Amino acid sequence: MKIKNAFNYYKSLWFKLLGLLCVLLGIIGVVLPVMPTTPFLILALACFARSSAALESWLLNHPRFGTTLQHWRTHQVVPVKAKYAAAIGMLVGIIFLVCNSSPAWLISLVAVIEVFVITYLISKPSTPPKT
Numbered sequence: 001m002k003i004k005n006a007f008n009y010y011k012s013l014w015f016k017l018l019g020l021l022c023v024l025l026g027i028i029g030v031v032l033p034v035m036p037t038t039p040f041l042i043l044a045l046a047c048f049a050r051s052s053a054a055l056e057s058w059l060l061n062h063p064r065f066g067t068t069l070q071h072w073r074t075h076q077v078v079p080v081k082a083k084y085a086a087a088i089g090m091l092v093g094i095i096f097l098v099c100n101s102s103p104a105w106l107i108s109l110v111a112v113i114e115v116f117v118i119t120y121l122i123s124k125p126s127t128p129p130k131t
């Protein structure tokens with residue numbers, strides 16, 4: 001029984017640390033235009049849901065990001081602004097790869113991944129359903 005308790009403790013600790021790292025990366029994304037914010041905060045929310053009710057509540061009730069995260073959790077809404085930011089960030093990334101003489105296989109791989117990501121984002125609603 002002690003091994004199971006130790007495992008749960010370290011699993012919870014790992015999720016808290018990963019969640020805090022994602023919050024930090026999300027904050028950096030607020031400042032740097034080519035780094036996304038929303039995906040990191042969604043990942044942080046998932047980590048906190050598995051490790052800390054207090055940190056999860058803090059993120060869901062945050063004055064700036066709380067509403068967006070609540071809409072994601074309930075309806076998987078991705079705001080139009082986040083979709084545009086993701087598309088622009090991916091475009092900047094692929095241009096950077098092309099301009100730096102990256103191998104063709106790498107450019108192709110990144111392009112394919114970006115097409116899947118943008119397709120996924122477009123498939124998500126931009127506003128919560130009217131109730």
